[in-house]
Amino acid sequence: MGFRKDFLWGGATAANQCEGGYDKDGRGLANVDVVPIGKDRFPVISGQKKMFEFDDEHFYPAKEAIDMYTHYKEDIALFAEMGFKTYRLSIAWSRIFPKGDETEPNEEGLKFYEDMFKECKKHGIEPLVTITHFDCPMHLVEKYGAWRSRELVGFYENLCNVIFKRYKGLVKYWLTFNEINMILHAPFMGAGLYFEEGDDVEQIKFQAAHHELVASAIATKIAHEVDPENQVGCMLAAGAYYPYSPKPEDVWASRSDDRENYFFIDVQSRGEYPAYALKEMERKGIEIKMEEGDKELLKAHTVDFISFSYYSSRVSTTDPELLEQTEGNIFASVKNPYLEASEWGWQIDPLGLRITMNDIYDRYQKPLFIVENGLGAVDTPDENGYVEDDYRIDYLAAHVQAMRDAVDEDGVDLLGYTTWGCIDLVSAGTGEMKKRYGFIYVDRDNEGNGTLKRSKKKSFDWYKKVIETNGEDLSN
Numbered sequence: 342m343g344f345r346k347d348f349l350w351g352g353a354t355a356a357n358q359c360e361g362g363y364d365k366d367g368r369g370l371a372n373v374d375v376v377p378i379g380k381d382r383f384p385v386i387s388g389q390k391k392m393f394e395f396d397d398e399h400f401y402p403a404k405e406a407i408d409m410y411t412h413y414k415e416d417i418a419l420f421a422e423m424g425f426k427t428y429r430l431s432i433a434w435s436r437i438f439p440k441g442d443e444t445e446p447n448e449e450g451l452k453f454y455e456d457m458f459k460e461c462k463k464h465g466i467e468p469l470v471t472i473t474h475f476d477c478p479m480h481l482v483e484k485y486g487a488w489r490s491r492e493l494v495g496f497y498e499n500l501c502n503v504i505f506k507r508y509k510g511l512v513k514y515w516l517t518f519n520e521i522n523m524i525l526h527a528p529f530m531g532a533g534l535y536f537e538e539g540d541d542v543e544q545i546k547f548q549a550a551h552h553e554l555v556a557s558a559i560a561t562k563i564a565h566e567v568d569p570e571n572q573v574g575c576m577l578a579a580g581a582y583y584p585y586s587p588k589p590e591d592v593w594a595s596r597s598d599d600r601e602n603y604f605f606i607d608v609q610s611r612g613e614y615p616a617y618a619l620k621e622m623e624r625k626g627i628e629i630k631m632e633e634g635d636k637e638l639l640k641a642h643t644v645d646f647i648s649f650s651y652y653s654s655r656v657s658t659t660d661p662e663l664l665e666q667t668e669g670n671i672f673a674s675v676k677n678p679y680l681e682a683s684e685w686g687w688q689i690d691p692l693g694l695r696i697t698m699n700d701i702y703d704r705y706q707k708p709l710f711i712v713e714n715g716l717g718a719v720d721t722p723d724e725n726g727y728v729e730d731d732y733r734i735d736y737l738a739a740h741v742q743a744m745r746d747a748v749d750e751d752g753v754d755l756l757g758y759t760t761w762g763c764i765d766l767v768s769a770g771t772g773e774m775k776k777r778y779g780f781i782y783v784d785r786d787n788e789g790n791g792t793l794k795r796s797k798k799k800s801f802d803w804y805k806k807v808i809e810t811n812g813e814d815l816s817n
């Protein structure tokens with residue numbers, strides 16, 4: 342048994358976390374560029390603090406990132422050496438439409454991704470493309486309030502029309518919005534939403550979510566029209582919620598927390614707003630303004646597969662004392678006393694991946710694609726840049742094993758697996774370089790010092806062997 346023969350092994354990155362070149366070849370400024378590292382990061386990514394321009398007091402890690410913009414050939418060659426079958430990357434919207442609302446695209450931006458996809462193909466690597474990985478042109482943020490405006494649907498539609506036509510035959514796998522549920526947790530980073538005093542935050546978030554959901558359905562429609570070979574997926578920041586105790590109230594809390602995230606996928610995969618969400622919105626006084634035809638669009642153009650990121654399971658409780666100790670991370674969760682945690686407090690739970698896969702597969706009955714998983718850790722390289730990252734190998738081996746159990750023992754249909762940050766890149770949550778996920782070490786620190794030199798870690802050869810044996814040999 343084991344994984345399917347055509348299983349898509351690979352790695353994943355996002356434009357803003359690795360490309361750099363933020364102002365090269367006509368690229369416009371995006372929300373993800375103006376997010377600094379440091380204590381202002383959380384207020385900015387959550388839409389509470391307005392920092393729409395660069396200033397001298399802050400460091401902005403996305404401006405140069407790991408400069409994949411100029412190193413991409415070298416980087417893709419390294420991915421190929423590991424035997425990648427697929428490489429998940431994202432398009433920076435503002436390279437193609439620098440302001441977002443133009444009618445004509447920027448040829449240099451289009452050409453850049455065309456070259457990148459061709460480079461992948463040259464090595465037999467299938468690109469898996471995220472259309473938006475948290476990014477939104479700043480012009481759309483400032484002029485329209487980003488996704489709070491219905492007009493964004495049209496601009497996104499233009500982007501989709503252009504890229505599906507241009508990359509026909511080069512790209513077949515598409516994801517519409519990275520971690521679409523991030524709009525609730527980090528609305529500026531996730532969707533360019535910034536809140537003024539007196540704004541009805543919940544109303545704005547859910548209206549913006551509706552716009553993204555409609556845009557996602559339109560993208561799916563166009564993708565299928567342009568090329569019936571195209572496969573379109575939704576993308577969820579997943580991780581099952583466990584009840585802290587068997588107390589029915591805790592169980593109910595975990596259900597509600599799960600639903601808050603599944604809501605998006607329920608719409609994208611089943612094609613309609615679920616009853617529980619309609620009731621919840623009614624209770625909260627949220628009224629979604631729909632245009633004529635929205636419901637039909639959502640129903641007619643559901644996704645082909647379900648993709649998700651998985652780092653950890655989560656825990657729900659109604660106990661006020663436990664709630665008080667809950668860390669204000671992007672995804673708030675109570676500590677699970679049965680699990681170890683990473684240096685950043687992310688709890689490690691391989692079985693949780695199998696549980697999450699089963700939950701999602703039971704719910705949607707469509708093929709799954711794990712497009713992010715991995716361990717963010719501090720690496721200490723020797724003088725040659727070599728890192729003995731056994732901790733990363735252990736984490737990944739345990740998760741691949743859990744994934745294999747879901748396939749072999751439970752019959753889950755899994756298309757592929759791309760580990761997050763296959764080459765070290767900037768952390769989305771913290772802006773650090775120090776939080777590394779890669780098989781490939783990049784010489785750069787939190788302050789932007791370093792040669793940008795790439796070197797292989799121990800996990801590089803390990804992953805190569807895993808791919809070679811189609812996930813049979815996970816030994817270190």
Ligand code: P53
Binds near residue numbers: 717
């Ligand atoms: P970093 C939080 C929780 C779950 C997923 O995250 C998240 C985040 C954001 O921090 O985002 C995804 O870099 C996201 C990637 C991100 C990755 O997880 O904070 O799709 O862009 O880098 C890991 O360690």
